[in-house]
Amino acid sequence: MSFRFHLQATDGAARTGRIETPRGEIRTPAFMPVGTAGTVKAMMPESVAATGADILLGNTYHLMLRPGAERVARLGGLHSFMNWERPILTDSGGFQVMSLAGLRKLTEEGVTFQSHIDGSKHLLSPETSMEIQRQLGSDIVMCFDECPALPADEATVKRSMELSMRWAQRSRDAFGDRPAHALFGIQQGGVTEELRGESAEALTAIGFEGYAIGGLAVGEGQEAMFGVLDYAPGMLPQDKPRYLMGVGKPDDIVGAVKRGVDMMDCVLPSRSGRTGQAWTRRGQVNLRNARHADDPRPLDEACGCPACRNYSRAYLHHVVRAGEMIGGMLLTWHNLHYYQELMAGMRRAIAEGSFEAWEAAFHAGRAEGDIERL
Template sequence: MTAYELLATDGSARRGRLHTAHGAVETPVFMPCGTYGTVKAMTPAALETVGTQILLGNTFHLMLRPGDGVVRDLGGLHRFMDWPRPILTDSGGFQVFSLGDLRKISEDGVVFRSPVNGDRVPLTPERSMEVQRNLGSDIVMVFDECTPYPASVAEAERSMALSLRWAARCRRAYPTGGPGHLFGIVQGGMHPGLRRQSLEGLGEIGFEGYAIGGLSVGESKEEMDAVLVALLPLMPRDHARYLMGVGTPEDLLRGVELGVDMFDCVMPTRNARNGYAFTSRGTLKIRNARHRTADRPLDAECGCYTCTNFSRAYLHHLDKCGEILGSMLMTNHNLAYYHGLMARLRASIETGTLPTLASTLRDGWTALDEPF
């Protein structure tokens, strides 16, 4: 069986199914970030309750703590964190390249200073594949260099070419038929020609899915949209398409309209811990004084545990007091909202009504007087 099945389309939008060793994932899908083997403020049971199909783990951080060998010896990441569903792990590349002067790049890979204890740690394409194999990932990402923004054509081309050479090494270290699916990552900065070249090079190597990296790194919405409009029609129809590190509900809707299948972002969880709730009427900040006596849910259209049982006034109180429960309830709602949004998008693609739903969603998001 192939990794990805295309089930229906509506314009460029795609309704599909991704097959993994830990079950099928209905797409388009949003993946919460479980950086250290946990999605902050959520138990595994709560994640399942709000509709999480697949989550993202972080190779870089888990390699450093507790160590990929420890996770392997304890039965893999699924058993370690008691998560029975699929897991995608990033390669560690983005985190390494965000270290700035603490890392040195060469053809072989990267050597960096550990942010945990200052040790010098090498990370190569082969080592990244070893770590992700030890974690037991269902979807493994190639080790790449995240092209900085802004980058000239020459800078982006050098970075893209290095990432392609590393991708080939990842494929050799993690051959087809392995325990998980290996995804290539398209780089090339904001330059359409380089993006096309990267995609063609990855296609020659051959992967089970293809991701779009190097976006949501400081560029404007217009620049990101231009890259997606140019690139997505060129991507293989019979493989999953993953837009990395994106984003807001509007970003997800726009990505789905253009043909993206998979998304991840810290936004729903991080923003929840900072008092922001995503709703059908836009984004609201629960710590604002207007919510101190508001006896109504975050979102009247939401049936999550938070909206069913607690008022804005109570959530405002928890936030003001710095109570852990506040972060838990806000995160529960935001993830339920994101997963509910993706379920509605999947259903609308099946019925050919995505444009109608998109119009309804956008009208609602602009109705609130507290834009994010």
């Protein structure tokens, strides 16, 4: 089976469909939990699957440095290595190089940088990124691009976008013919509509199996991000999946889907879970707060995850404050479960033509705030 996208229904700009891959189907809109170094932190792979996730994201930068892409390839590829047989998307490594690596040097060839782990020197280019992702064996491969931090002046954003488009062509050439795998191009251009349009035209001319909207959620704020999403998805081919990289909070995700985005990823649900933060239909809850210490009620009575089904707020408060590992495990499971329920709710609403009413109920629930303290 080759990679295919089927658009099943629309409601305004919102879309629902499915992506077919040899490793399974991805229901869209889809949220991808982030498995940075071959694991979703605090979760077993089967637990991640139980939340409803169809696909995970792996980080090229982290995996190339440790344990190494060649080692992963020798051991059967990333799916076998991390015991996840469903689809995997790997990012190109570009964002982590720009944000994490020290002493980096950017040229037309690529980016030379020092590892944050041991200081060793490496070169990431479109060609090396494609080879590393081939060794990892991911189902969806991302082009190598540059992602400048915002705010930035328009001349800087334009130079960066044009470099990324040249790298996109090199990525396409280096990717080669891999029928069971997909390569996604990445639209850049900051918050400037004209530059976004130029980027979309360049990517469409090259031709990809899917298209990402990059360079957002990097400091510009939600209002500016939504301003770009009001037009950017419509610049990309209608018959291909659209992926908004690195987003985000629940209201970010709902706003993105409303504007035509099909796929998203973010570390937030797992990172929040490890710090005692829970995302619920009534907003965010901090389990470290003393108000939960004697509360026998579940975190969310309408949630079917193990944290809500089997444990009280008092217990969750206790294990979080005590630094017990089970606290991060239970809250991460809850957060990922909530995010997947969010996606399932939007898929149903779009298919039924009731997305506007669903969105209103979503915001109304969050506006209520957490349940009254005892």
